[in-house]
Structures are given as structure tokens and as C-alpha cells.
Amino acid sequence: MRREPLRALALFAALAAVVFVLPAFVNDFRAQQFAYVGIYLVALTGLNILTGYAGQISLGHGAFMAIGGYTASILMIDHGVRDIATIPLAIIVTGIAGVLFGLPAARLSGLYLALATFAIAVAAPATIKRFEGFTGGGTGVNLFGIPELTASDAPLQLFGFELDFNNWIYYLSWTIAIAGYVLAWLILRGRTGRAFRAVRDSEIAAVSSGISLTRTKVLAFGISAAYAGAAGALFAVATAFVNPDTFPVTLSIFLLVGIVVSGIGSLQGLVAGAVFIVFMPLWAQTVSKSPGAPFVVYGGVLIVLVLVLPGGVAGLIASARRLTRRRQDFPKP
Amino acid sequence: MAAFFQQVVSGLASGSIYGALALSIVLIHRATGVINFAQGEMATFSTYIAWTLVTHHGFSYWPAFVVALVVSFLGGVGIHEAVIRPVERGPRIRVVIVTIGLLLVLNGLVTWIWSGEVRAVQSPFPARTIDVGGVAISWQDIGTIAVCLLSVLVLGAFFRCTKTGLAMRAAATNPAEARLVGVRVSRMLAVGWGLAAALGAVAGMLTAPSVFLSPNMMLTVLIYAFAAAVLGGIDSPVGAVVGGLLLGVGLNLLGTYVDFVGSDLGLPAALLVILVVLLVRPAGLFGKPRVRKV
Numbered sequence: 001m002r003r004e005p006l007r008a009l010a011l012f013a014a015l016a017a018v019v020f021v022l023p024a025f026v027n028d029f030r031a032q033q034f035a036y037v038g039i040y041l042v043a044l045t046g047l048n049i050l051t052g053y054a055g056q057i058s059l060g061h062g063a064f065m066a067i068g069g070y071t072a073s074i075l076m077i078d079h080g081v082r083d084i085a086t087i088p089l090a091i092i093v094t095g096i097a098g099v100l101f102g103l104p105a106a107r108l109s110g111l112y113l114a115l116a117t118f119a120i121a122v123a124a125p126a127t128i129k130r131f132e133g134f135t136g137g138g139t140g141v142n143l144f145g146i147p148e149l150t151a152s153d154a155p156l157q158l159f160g161f162e163l164d165f166n167n168w169i170y171y172l173s174w175t176i177a178i179a180g181y182v183l184a185w186l187i188l189r190g191r192t193g194r195a196f197r198a199v200r201d202s203e204i205a206a207v208s209s210g211i212s213l214t215r216t217k218v219l220a221f222g223i224s225a226a227y228a229g230a231a232g233a234l235f236a237v238a239t240a241f242v243n244p245d246t247f248p249v250t251l252s253i254f255l256l257v258g259i260v261v262s263g264i265g266s267l268q269g270l271v272a273g274a275v276f277i278v279f280m281p282l283w284a285q286t287v288s289k290s291p292g293a294p295f296v297v298y299g300g301v302l303i304v305l306v307l308v309l310p311g312g313v314a315g316l317i318a319s320a321r322r323l324t325r326r327r328q329d330f331p332k333p
Numbered sequence: 334m335a336a337f338f339q340q341v342v343s344g345l346a347s348g349s350i351y352g353a354l355a356l357s358i359v360l361i362h363r364a365t366g367v368i369n370f371a372q373g374e375m376a377t378f379s380t381y382i383a384w385t386l387v388t389h390h391g392f393s394y395w396p397a398f399v400v401a402l403v404v405s406f407l408g409g410v411g412i413h414e415a416v417i418r419p420v421e422r423g424p425r426i427r428v429v430i431v432t433i434g435l436l437l438v439l440n441g442l443v444t445w446i447w448s449g450e451v452r453a454v455q456s457p458f459p460a461r462t463i464d465v466g467g468v469a470i471s472w473q474d475i476g477t478i479a480v481c482l483l484s485v486l487v488l489g490a491f492f493r494c495t496k497t498g499l500a501m502r503a504a505a506t507n508p509a510e511a512r513l514v515g516v517r518v519s520r521m522l523a524v525g526w527g528l529a530a531a532l533g534a535v536a537g538m539l540t541a542p543s544v545f546l547s548p549n550m551m552l553t554v555l556i557y558a559f560a561a562a563v564l565g566g567i568d569s570p571v572g573a574v575v576g577g578l579l580l581g582v583g584l585n586l587l588g589t590y591v592d593f594v595g596s597d598l599g600l601p602a603a604l605l606v607i608l609v610v611l612l613v614r615p616a617g618l619f620g621k622p623r624v625r626k627v
Contacts, residue, residue: 057426059370059433104612110425111368112611115559118370119607122556123600130597249552253433260430291449292548295441302434303416306427 015271019174023167032166032238033278038173039234040274044258045177045184045267046227051256052265053188054220055200056105060117062252063124064225068094068232069242070128073141076148083149083237087176090233091226098225099218106217109203121252125244140243141236149240169238176230185267187223196220200265250295257302263314272313276301338468340589341582346474347543347557348581349481354536354551354558355565355573356485357529362567364505364525365421367428371435373555375412375530376537377548378439379405381447383538384454384546394457398538402531409530413523421522443548456542477539484535485574488528501525553600557584560603563610566620576618580606 023031047061071093072086081089101120108116128135135141143149155164163171187193195216198206203213236242254277262273280301284294309315354372361369369375383401386392392400412435420427458476462469492498503511504521512518540554561580565572584602587594594602616622 051426055426057429059429104608108611111366111429112563112615114370114426114429115368115563116604116607116611119556119559119600119604122552123604126597126600130595130601250437253437256430256433257437264426288445290445292441292444292446295437296445297441299434299437299439299441302437303431306430306434307416307419310427 016178019178023170028164028166031170035166035170035173035238036278037271037274038170038177039231039238040255040258040277041177041270042173042180042234043228043231043255044262044270044273044277045180046224046231047255048259048262048264048267048270049184049188049196049227050220050224052259052263053193053200054196054217054224056217056220057110057114058117058224058252059114059256060120060124060252061224061228061255062247062249063120064094064098064228065232065235065251066124066128066242066244066247067097067225068229069236069246070135070141070232071229072233072236073143073242074134076143076146077141080148084172086237087230087233090229092229094229094232095222095226098228099222101225102218102221103214105221106214117252118249121249125248128244128247136243138244140241140246143236143240143242145240149237169234173234173238176234180227180230181267181270184227188267192219254298257298259312260302260305261312263312264310266311266314266318268317269313269315335467335469337586339470340585342468342470343474344582344585345578346477346581347585348561348578349478349574350536350539350554350577351557351561351581352574352577353481353484353532353539354554355561355577356488356570357532357536358558358562359565359567359570359573360525360529360532362562363570364501364522365417366425367417367421367432368559368567369435369529370429370432370555371412371439372529372533372558373537373551374436374439374443375405375409376533376540376554377443377551378408379530379534380454380537380541380546380550381443383534384452384541385447387455394455398457401534401538405530405534406527409527410523412530413526417526418519418523440548447548449548452546454541454546473542480535480539484532488532489570491528497521497524556600556603557581560606562617563607564617566617568621569617569619572617572619 022034026034043061043065047058051057068090071090072083075081075086075089076083105113105116129138131137150168155162188196195206195211198209198211199213199216199220206216207213232247235246239246258273258277259270260273261276262269262271280297281294284297287293287297305312311318354376358369358372361367361372379401382404383397386397386400387394416431416435417428420431456473456476458472460471460473462471463475464470492502500511500516501521501524503514503516504518505525508518511521536554536558537551540550544550557580558577561576562573563576564580565574565576580603584599587602588596588599610617
């Protein structure tokens with residue numbers, strides 16, 4: 001059993017190495033898609049902290065991504081802040097927004113929270129459109145080719161490598177994704193993570209053990225929203241454009257699909273969830289060219305997973321591990 | 334003043350639609366403790382069925398209306414049996430996810446089958462207005478209010494005056510004891526889903542003439558219906574209807590007389606209603622405050 005953390009570390013290092021060399025083996029278009037996998041990984045990590053570990057369902061995480069995305073875009077276009085510098089600022093702004101939303105939301109439980117967050121996701125685009133002077137209204141903010149965007153006009157020279165825009169976005173988002181992933185692991189394995197799980201499993205028992213429900217839930221909302229903010233800012237940088245329809249209600253729902261695919265309450269399958277979100281529409285297009293097809297597949301997968309495999313990919317990994325371990329328990333004849 | 338009353342009446346018309354959809358949400362929540370996020374998409378689907386019958390199969394409006402109601406009822410029962418029943422007793426989050434999955438599937442299917450094109454739908458009511466004491470009221474508004482209220486009344490009578498209605502109320506209030514006295518609880522819940530789907534279909538078919546038929550037609554209506562249900566108390570059928578009417582009139586007046594809100598901030602206003610009611614009085618106007626057992 002002592003070997004377990006070492007083995008996990010080795011596996012993690014190997015995966016990080018694969019992520020590092022991947023762009024060398026795929027074309028530019030694929031590199032861009034894998035960059036989006038990284039971006040969704042950031043958002044899914046955050047959502048899973050909130051929903052999977054702290055047990056607070058959110059159907060409105062796309063709205064937090066919108067806050068992050070708009071913070072980054074407005075800072076770049078109106079205040080001349082460089083793209084890299086906007087990301088920490090977007091994280092802070094969205095984190096604060098998460099805390100502010102968490103304060104009332106901590107009093108809602110279960111279905112009511114789902115309802116309120118869903119309403120936020122639906123209301124977000126209309127709200128963004130309304131404050132035209134600040135957000136650019138329905139036309140949005142176009143960042144294409146502005147000097148604040150790194151590598152947008154000429155390839156970036158970094159450590160002797162030449163990175164074009166897509167490769168730069170790829171490394172930027174995966175650096176943040178991996179850092180965020182490790183950070184999530186550190187948060188969740190300690191005292192805070194235990195508090196989250198306690199609140200999820202039984203609020204009454206958690207309170208009896210001296211855990212403050214409000215504090216814990218608000219903290220979970222803040223952390224989770226900060227992740228969504230980072231993802232939203234990356235999204236804005238990667239697409240060089242934001243408008244209200246960049247963050248539709250379906251984005252929030254896709255994030256939910258992502259954590260169900262990866263496994264609610266586990267960090268292991270998150271990459272699979274992010275891959276699923278990015279590549280599923282492309283696979284669905286091979287079934288039917290109709291724009292409705294991806295939705296049918298997303299929804300169908302969601303229902304089937306909940307009915308058949310509630311643990312998602314992480315659940316699969318866990319049962320595979322149980323199988324192999326059981327085999328080791330018995331001495332070979 | 335005439336303009337004010339005109340706004341009130343058209344608010345009542347949209348409010349009665351919110352009320353009908355809210356009532357279908359309340360029906361399902363009372364019976365199974367589930368909030369059905371797919372209620373709006375189910376209504377959209379039914380509306381498309383009615384539209385197809387009218388445009389491609391030569392039905393006139395009201396026969397198509399009735400056929401769509403029957404199909405919706407069967408569809409609701411089918412959805413309950415196929416995907417809801419297996420997760421009904423599990424954790425709430427699983428049921429929420431399944432209804433979200435239904436939302437996606439139905440929305441995608443509508444786009445897949447009928448394409449995402451926006452279509453005009455003919456109203457079954459004359460396009461004229463009627464003059465009541467200087468206030469011009471459109472037949473569309475009167476018809477919408479009448480059909481919604483009629484459906485609600487029929488449903489209320491069904492629950493009060495029929496044996497099946499009694500059995501359904503028993504199944505919702507106390508499933509274990511209802512089962513002991515011979516009520517087929519699971520079948521009753523399925524009928525509840527069917528009735529909710531049919532009522533939602535009424536809301537959908539009445540919405541279509543004023544906003545055009547499109548796959549996302551009911552999304553905003555769904556949020557208003559959620560707000561109405563929460564405002565009236567999510568377990569109170571009367572509350573859902575009253576909440577819907579209040580919300581319809583309130584939003585209409587707010588949009589007309591408060592420039593800041595205009596036509597864009599209806600959804601955020603509904604969101605605010607949801608949050609404020611849930612925080613200040615979670616039981617809503619007509620609900621009984623729930624005591625939590627520790």
C-alpha cells in the first residue's frame with residue numbers, strides 16, 4: 001500500500017509529459033481542440049469541487065465563466081492589460097462573485113439550489129446584453145489581433161521555442177489546468193476537503209462536528225467560481241472574442257455532463273469529461289449533420305450514465321482497480 | 334389609464350401561461366418530489382406535434398390540440414416509466430441530472446426532426462380586439478386566459494371529484510399507506526407525469542402564437558414558471574396559478590413603466606423573485622412552512 005502514492009505520482013508525471021509533447025504530433029487544428037480540453041478541465045475541476053465534494057449542485061457555472069471571460073476581455077480592450085495578467089484578476093473577480101452568490105445560496109439546499117443556479121444560467125446572457133456600455137451588448141467584445149493578446153500577430157519566442165497562437169494557448173491552458181488540478185488535490189485531501197465531504201454526506205453530522213455550514217459552502221462556491229473564472233478568461237483569450245452567446249445556458253449544462261462523465265466526487269476521470277465535452281459534438285456530427293444531434297447524444301449519455309454507471313469514468317477506474325487488487329489478494333496456485 | 338389596464342390584461346394572459354406551466358411543475362413536485370427541468374422542452378415538443386398536424390396533415394386547430402394533449406399525456410407516462418422511475422428513490426441530484434438530460438434530448442430532437450427554423454403559428458383566436466369600457470382587449474388574450482383557467486379547473490375537478498384523483502392525492506401525500514389500502518402508487522405517479530405533460534402542452538400551444546415556434550421557445554417561459562411556482566409555494570397548486578398571474582402582470586407592468594427593466598430584464602427579475610422568495614419565505618405565498626426533522 002505504501003507504493004500507492006508513488007505510483008500515482010509517476011502516472012501523473014507521465015500524463016504531464018504526454019500533455020507537454022502532444023502538440024508536436026498533432027496538427028494546428030487538433031492542438032486548438034486539445035487547448036479547449038485543458039480549458040474545460042479547469043472548469044470541471046472547479047465544478048467537481050463544488051458539486052462532487054461539497055455536494056452543492058450548480059447548473060449555472062457557465063455564468064461564472066462569463067464573469068471571468070468578460071473580466072479578462074474588458075481589461076484587455078479597455079485598460080490595456082496583457083492577457084496573462086488578466087487571468088489572475090479574472091480569478092479574483094469571479095472568486096468574489098462566487099462568495100457573494102454563495103452567501104445566499106448556502107441557505108438553499110438540493111433542488112432549490114439547482115433551480116436558482118439554473119435560473120442564473122438562463123438569465124446571464126440577457127443581463128450581459130442589457131449593460132451594453134460595459135459589455136458591448138449583443139455584439140460582444142472583439143479581441144482579434146489586439147496587442148494585449150500574446151502571439152496573436154507574430155509567433156511567441158519562449159525558451160528557444162517558437163509558439164504560434166494555438167500552441168501558445170495550448171500550453172497556457174494546460175499549465176493552468178495542471179496547476180489547478182494539483183491545487184484541487186491539495187485542497188481536497190486536507191482539512192478543507194474533509195469539511196466539504198462532511199457537509200455533502202450529512203449536514204447535521206457536519207454541524208455536530210463543529211463545521212460551519214455557511215463558511216464551508218461559501219468557501220466551496222468561492223473556490224469553484226474562481227476555477228470557472230480562470231476557465232472563462234482562458235476561453236476569451238483562446239477565442240479572442242466574447243459575446244453573450246459565448247456563455248449560453250447549454251454551456252452550464254455541458255459542464256454538468258462533463259462531471260457526470262468523469263464521475264461526480266472524484267478527480268481521476270476529469271480529463272475524460274473534458275475530452276468528452278470537446279469531441280462529442282464532432283462524433284455526433286458523424287451520426288447526423290443536424291445541429292440538434294449533439295444535444296441528443298449529450299442528453300442520452302447523461303441519462304444512460306446516471307442509470308447505468310453513476311460513478312462515471314472514475315467509477316470504472318475504481319472497479320477495475322478493485323478487480324486487480326482482489327486477484328492479488330489470493331495466492332497463485 | 335386605458336393603457337394601464339391593457340397591460341394588466343395582457344399580463345394576465347402571459348401570466349396564465351406561466352401559471353399553467355408552473356402548475357405542471359407543482360404537480361410533479363408534489364407527487365414525486367422532483368423538479369422537472371424538462372417541463373418546458375416537453376411542452377415545446379407537444380407544440381411541434383400540434384403544428385405538424387395542422388400544417389402537414391390537414392387538421393384544424395382544436396382537433397390537433399386534443400391529439401397533441403393525448404400524445405403528451407402518453408409521452409409523460411412513458412418518460413416516467415422509462416427514465417424517472419429508476420432514479421426516483423435515489424439521491425435528488427440524480428433525478429435533477431436525468432431531467433436535465435431529458436431537456437437536452439428533447440431540445441435536440443426538436444431541432445433534429447423539425448430543424449431549428451423559427452416558424453409562425455396561427456392563433457386559434459380572432460385577431461380582433463374587444464372594447465370593454467374604453468380598454469381594448471385582444472381575443473388572443475381572452476382566449477389564452479380562458480383556455481388556461483379551464484384546463485386548471487378541469488384538472489382541479491379531476492383531483493377533487495374522481496376516484497383516480499383521490500388515489501393520486503393519496504399516493505402523493507403518503508405513498509406507503511396509500512399502497513396499504515390498495516392504491517397502485519407507481520401507476521398514479523405515472524399518471525401524474527402524464528397530466529403534467531398534457532398541461533405543459535396547453536401552455537406550449539398557447540405560447541407559440543405570440544412568440545413564434547422555435548426549439549428554445551419555452552426556456553424563458555420555464556424560468557417564469559419556476560418563479561411562479563416558487564412564489565406561490567412549490568407544493569401549492571393554487572399558489573402556482575396565482576403566482577403565475579402575479580408574475581405575468583408584475584413583469585408586464587415593470588417592463589412597460591420602468592425604463593431600466595424594459596423588455597430585457599424580465600429574466601433577471603424572475604431570478605430575483607426566485608432568490609428573494611427562497612431566502613425570505615421558502616414556502617412561498619400559499620405553501621405550508623416545512624418543519625425539518627433532525
